Structure formats: structure tokens, C-alpha cells
Amino acid sequence: MKKELYLIGEIxxxxxxxxxxxxxxxxNSILKPDYVDPNNGYRxxxxxxxxxxxxxxxLKDNGFSLEEIKKRFDDAESRDMNGFFDIYKKKIEDIDIEIENLKNSKKRLQNLLDEFSYLxxxxxxxKCLPEKFLYNLDIITNKDLNNSIFDIYKIIEASVECGSAxxxxQFKLLNSKGCSSEKISEFLLFKNENYLKNIEKIKKNEYITIRYRYGNREEALKKILDYISLNKINVEPVIYEIDIINSFLSRNKNEYITEIQIPIKTVIFDEERKMKNGKFIGIGKGYGGDISIExxxxxxxxxxxEILSHNETxxxxxxxxVQIPKSILEANSILIPNVSGCSMSSRGIREAVKNALIEAGENFDKLEIQMLEAENLVKIGDGASKKxxxxxxxxxxxxVGAGGxxxxxxxxxxxKGAKVVLLEKMSSIxxxxxxxxxxxxxxxxxxxIE
Structure with a gap:
């Protein structure tokens, strides 16, 4: 038997x-023998x-069916495979289109996850929230909308599910030092004006916000009110609680996420206010204790x-x-971001400068709001800004991580001979x-053990 022929086991x-x-x-005549031994029937x-x-x-790995493959190989004219590879190229083009569609779907899903912000x-x-439009659900009647209540709730469900509302x-804040509040109404919140009547416009404003899962309302409300009281933030006597994920989007109550939004009172600062010339000392709280600056x-x-003393690592x-004092001097303001990897130290330096500025005569409320706004800025050295x-x-x-x-x-x-890369987000190991x-x-x- 010629050596260039193979048995099925060898193949x-x-x-x-x-x-x-x-x-x-x-x-199925896909694999055709070139020789059949008449003595033993071996192929x-x-x-x-x-x-x-x-x-x-x-071809099977790239989506061709066995029927397509067999048909092409059975065609004597396609022995040169040119026609077959035309189809192959078309399938690759189709896959590229599918990949692009999947990328777009992934982007939409990522945007949705970013909106929910589980973390x-x-x-x-x-947060500085844009202008919004509120429709009071407590006033729904057939007369107001010329629709049945059932139809209205179908409209509401559709609006919520598609993310347009x-x-x-809405609660009235009775006491900013406790959890005392009184419900005013239920509403549907739109990002844009809608066809429904009796729309109430909520102006663009800054809000103190916190999100909670189902059943944790009292704890979240206490936390945010304690924060407002501790930091002496001047807020409006109203609380908005917005369902980010609700019954129309989830059947599991433990997955509900609601955001408490409390608007900060708009303060008109005196831009002509003059600080005293001279040197002033301020103290802020860092990771290791007090940070003292002048x-x-x-x-x-x-x-x-000038950094006078600190106990930071x-x-x-x-x-x-290095970065925080430099950024404050360049901006002539404490409205500057934290440094990635040492946020508590950054915050402590900024707080120390804030207290020194208060000693110099700067507006307390203005500085408090700048301290809060700074926390939302993209951190210095954040990986997202690097190329x-x-x-x-x-x-x-x-x-990942260059610790011990x-x-x-x-x-x-x-x-052991492996090619290794060690990645570290900080500037030092x-x-x-x-x-x-x-x-x-x-x-x-x-x-x-204990």
C-alpha cells in the first residue's frame, strides 16, 4: 500500500x-475513500x-453548517474553493456587524449600570442635578386626564421601564436634626417635559444624596440628616425619594434602590468680600490624625x-x-480633587486650608460647599485620565498589587521561569x-486561633 494513504485511525x-x-x-459521503482494499474492505x-x-x-468553527460544507465540496466547480471563500468572507462580514451590534448593546447596558450605580x-x-419635571400622582382623576386609571398606570409603567421617568x-422635612418628615405626595419624575398636565418644574440645583436598598430607609435617612447637621449644611425643608430600581423593573424587593435627594439652599456669596492679609493656621483631619498647615x-x-505637622504614612x-497645596495655589481655591490612593490625606490638607481661610475671613458656607463639591471631581492620578x-x-x-x-x-x-508583570496603582510599592x-x-x- 502506498505510504501517502492513511487508515481512519491515523487520520x-x-x-x-x-x-x-x-x-x-x-x-454521508463527506469523507470519501481514495482506495478500498478488496481483500479486507479497509478504507x-x-x-x-x-x-x-x-x-x-x-469552517464549522466559523458557523458553517455541515450541509453547506457538503454541498460545496460536492460541487465539482468549487474544487478550487473560490466560491466557497466568497461565502466565507460574507460570513466574516456578518460576524463583524454582529460584533458591532454587541458592542453597542454592551455600551447601552454599561450606561444603564452607571445610572443605577449599585456601588x-x-x-x-x-450632586448637581439638572432641571426636572414632576407630575403629582395624587391628583390623577378621569377628568384631569380623560383616561381610565388603568390606562394611566400602563403609561406610568411604560415610562418607568424605558427609563424616561x-x-x-415627596416629604416635608420637619426637623433636620432627626428623622422627622411628613409625606406630601407621590409623583412621576421626568427628565424632559411630557404631555401630561399639571407638570411642576424643579429647577437645577445642588443636592445632598444617598441611596438605599429596600427596608433600609430609616437608617439612610438618619445618616444623611446627621451628615447635614454635623457639617452645618443649609438645606431646603423638602426630601425627594426617587426609585432608581422599583417594582416595575424588579420582582425582588431586596433589589429595590431608592435615592434620597435633599436640595441645598441656594446661597448668593458676596464676591467682594475681602480676606485679611497675613498668615493663618488651620487644622484638618487626615488618616493618621491632625494635619496642621499655615x-x-x-x-x-x-x-x-506650609505644612507644619502631620502623622500621615x-x-x-x-x-x-505635593499635589494638593500646588493645586490649591494654582486655583486659589479648595475646590480641587483628591489624589488617587491617598484621599483621606488629601481631604485633611484641604480641610486644614479651609479652616485657615475661615480665620482669614472667607465665607464659611461657600467653603463648606466647595469641600463637598471637591469629593465629586475626578481624582488626580486616576487611571481613567492616563494613556x-x-x-x-x-x-x-x-x-495586581505590589504589597508584601x-x-x-x-x-x-x-x-520558576514565568514571565511576570506586577501592576501597582500607587506611585510607590x-x-x-x-x-x-x-x-x-x-x-x-x-x-x-482565638
């Missing part, structure tokens, strides 16, 4: 296809059949900032002590090990 080893699959192809196949099988595998639950955030409640004011301008907090400056590389092991554990893992992997005061977690230690 199975070469192509990775099972004997059962190859026999199925044979029975032999040429290298062309192996090439044909490899093409079949590739912001229980976190107090200052949110259900909500500022110099000349003709309503911050001319110099070196290396970790160093970027804040990739290296070409794409491939690694055997990718380690990450460094140990990198050394261990590299010592050390991670939690650097700020743990020398403590190291060891399995089975006394504290862990």
Missing part, C-alpha cells in the same frame, strides 16, 4: 476528530482528504501653603502633600504591608 490522530465522527462523515484516504477535513473543522448605595454624595415620593494671604489670594501620603504608553505585551502571570503578598508572588513565579505598622498575617497565629 483521527492527525486531525483530532474521533473515529465515530470520521465514520459519520464517511457514511484508505489521501492527504487531500486530510486537508479537506482541516478545512471542514475551520453608591449608602454613600453620601453631592422614575417613581418617587497659609499666607495677600490681596485675597493664597500666596503660600510616608510614601503613601507623599503625593497628596497607554507601552505596546501590548503577553505575560505568563499578571499580579504581590511582591512575594512575583518573586516566586519568576523564580508596599501596599497594605507598608501601612500595617510591621504586622504580617500568618496562618494559625494566636489571634486567628
Amino acid at each position: 483521527s490522530k492527525i486531525t483530532g476528530l474521533s473515529n465515530k465522527t470520521l465514520r459519520y462523515y464517511d457514511e 484508505y484516504y489521501s492527504e487531500y482528504q486530510i486537508l479537506k477535513l482541516q478545512n471542514i473543522i475551520t 453608591e448605595v449608602d454613600k453620601i454624595i453631592l 422614575h417613581l418617587g415620593k 497659609i499666607e494671604i495677600v490681596e485675597n489670594t493664597i500666596k503660600n501653603i 510616608k510614601i503613601i501620603s507623599d503625593p497628596a502633600f 497607554i504608553i507601552k505596546p501590548i505585551e503577553n505575560f505568563d502571570v499578571v499580579i 503578598a504581590g511582591l512575594s508572588a512575583a518573586i516566586s513565579a519568576a523564580s 508596599g501596599g497594605n504591608t507598608l501601612i500595617s505598622m510591621g504586622g504580617i498575617n500568618i496562618p494559625g497565629n494566636d489571634a486567628q
Whole structure:
């Protein structure tokens, strides 16, 4: 028998296809024997059949049906495969279109997730919300809308499900120091003007906000009111509670997310107010305790900032002590962002400068609002603002975090011959090990056993 002919078992080893699959192809004339031994009936196949099988595998992986493949191979005119590959190219074009559609779907879903912002639950955030339109559901009658109540709620459900409106409640704030509030109405909140009558316009404003899950209202309300009281924020005596995810979007009550929005009173600041010239000391609270600074004011301008003392962790907090004073001097304002990775140190420096400015005669309310607004600015050194400056590389092991554990893992992997990359968001290595005061977690230690 010629060496260029192969038995079905040999072809199975070469192509990775099972004997059962190859026999199925044979029975259906997809794999045709080039020679059948008349003595024993053994079937032999040429290298062309192996090439044909490899093409079949590739085409099946790219979405072609076995029927399409067989039809093309049965066509004598398509032996050169030109017609077949025209279809192949068309399928690739179709896949590209499908990929683009999936990308767009992914983008829409990401925007939806960003709107829901699950991670912001229980976190107090200052937001500047655009003009909104409120429709009071308590006044729905057939006379007002010339529709049945059932039809109106179908309109409401459709509006909420498509994201053009949110259900909500309005409360009167009776006491900013406690959780005392009185319900005023239920409403439908639109981003844009709608055809419904009796629309109430809510002007663009700054709000103190917090989101809570189903059943955690009292806790969230107390938290936000305590925050307002502690920071002496002047707010309007009204609370809006907006359903971000509600009964029309989820059947599970534990998934409901509601946002409490309390508008800050609009304050008109005296821009002509003059601060005293001279040097003033301020103290703020950092990660390690008090941060003491001294500022110099000349003709309503911050001319110099000197750090007098602090107990922040070196290396970790160093970027804040470099960037925050520099940014404040450039902006002549404390309305500047935190430094990524050392937010508490950044906040402490900014608070110290704020208190020094108050000593110099600056408006207290103005500075308090700037402190809140600063928390919503994109952090200095945030990864989103950086560009990739290296070409794409491939690694055997990718380690995220250059603390004690990450460094140990990198050394261990590299010592075994792996190509390793170690990624760290901070400007220095050390991670939690650097700020743990020398403590190291060891399995089975006394504290862990206890």
C-alpha cells in the first residue's frame, strides 16, 4: 500500500476528530475513500482528504453548517474553493456587524449600570442635578386626564421601564436634626417635559444624596440628616425619594434602590468680600490624625501653603502633600480633587486650608460647599485620565498589587521561569504591608486561633 494513504485511525490522530465522527462523515459521503482494499474492505484516504477535513473543522468553527460544507465540496466547480471563500468572507462580514451590534448593546447596558450605580448605595454624595419635571400622582382623576386609571398606570409603567421617568415620593422635612418628615405626595419624575398636565418644574440645583436598598430607609435617612447637621449644611425643608430600581423593573424587593435627594439652599456669596492679609493656621483631619498647615494671604489670594505637622504614612501620603497645596495655589481655591490612593490625606490638607481661610475671613458656607463639591471631581492620578504608553505585551502571570503578598508572588513565579508583570496603582510599592505598622498575617497565629 502506498505510504501517502492513511487508515481512519491515523487520520483521527492527525486531525483530532474521533473515529465515530470520521465514520459519520464517511457514511454521508463527506469523507470519501481514495482506495478500498478488496481483500479486507479497509478504507484508505489521501492527504487531500486530510486537508479537506482541516478545512471542514475551520469552517464549522466559523458557523458553517455541515450541509453547506457538503454541498460545496460536492460541487465539482468549487474544487478550487473560490466560491466557497466568497461565502466565507460574507460570513466574516456578518460576524463583524454582529460584533458591532454587541458592542453597542454592551455600551447601552454599561450606561444603564452607571445610572443605577449599585456601588453608591449608602454613600453620601453631592450632586448637581439638572432641571426636572414632576407630575403629582395624587391628583390623577378621569377628568384631569380623560383616561381610565388603568390606562394611566400602563403609561406610568411604560415610562418607568424605558427609563424616561422614575417613581418617587415627596416629604416635608420637619426637623433636620432627626428623622422627622411628613409625606406630601407621590409623583412621576421626568427628565424632559411630557404631555401630561399639571407638570411642576424643579429647577437645577445642588443636592445632598444617598441611596438605599429596600427596608433600609430609616437608617439612610438618619445618616444623611446627621451628615447635614454635623457639617452645618443649609438645606431646603423638602426630601425627594426617587426609585432608581422599583417594582416595575424588579420582582425582588431586596433589589429595590431608592435615592434620597435633599436640595441645598441656594446661597448668593458676596464676591467682594475681602480676606485679611497675613498668615493663618488651620487644622484638618487626615488618616493618621491632625494635619496642621499655615497659609499666607495677600490681596485675597493664597500666596503660600506650609505644612507644619502631620502623622500621615510616608510614601503613601507623599503625593497628596505635593499635589494638593500646588493645586490649591494654582486655583486659589479648595475646590480641587483628591489624589488617587491617598484621599483621606488629601481631604485633611484641604480641610486644614479651609479652616485657615475661615480665620482669614472667607465665607464659611461657600467653603463648606466647595469641600463637598471637591469629593465629586475626578481624582488626580486616576487611571481613567492616563494613556497607554507601552505596546501590548503577553505575560505568563499578571499580579495586581505590589504589597508584601504581590511582591512575594512575583518573586516566586519568576523564580520558576514565568514571565511576570506586577501592576501597582500607587506611585510607590508596599501596599497594605507598608501601612500595617510591621504586622504580617500568618496562618494559625494566636489571634486567628482565638
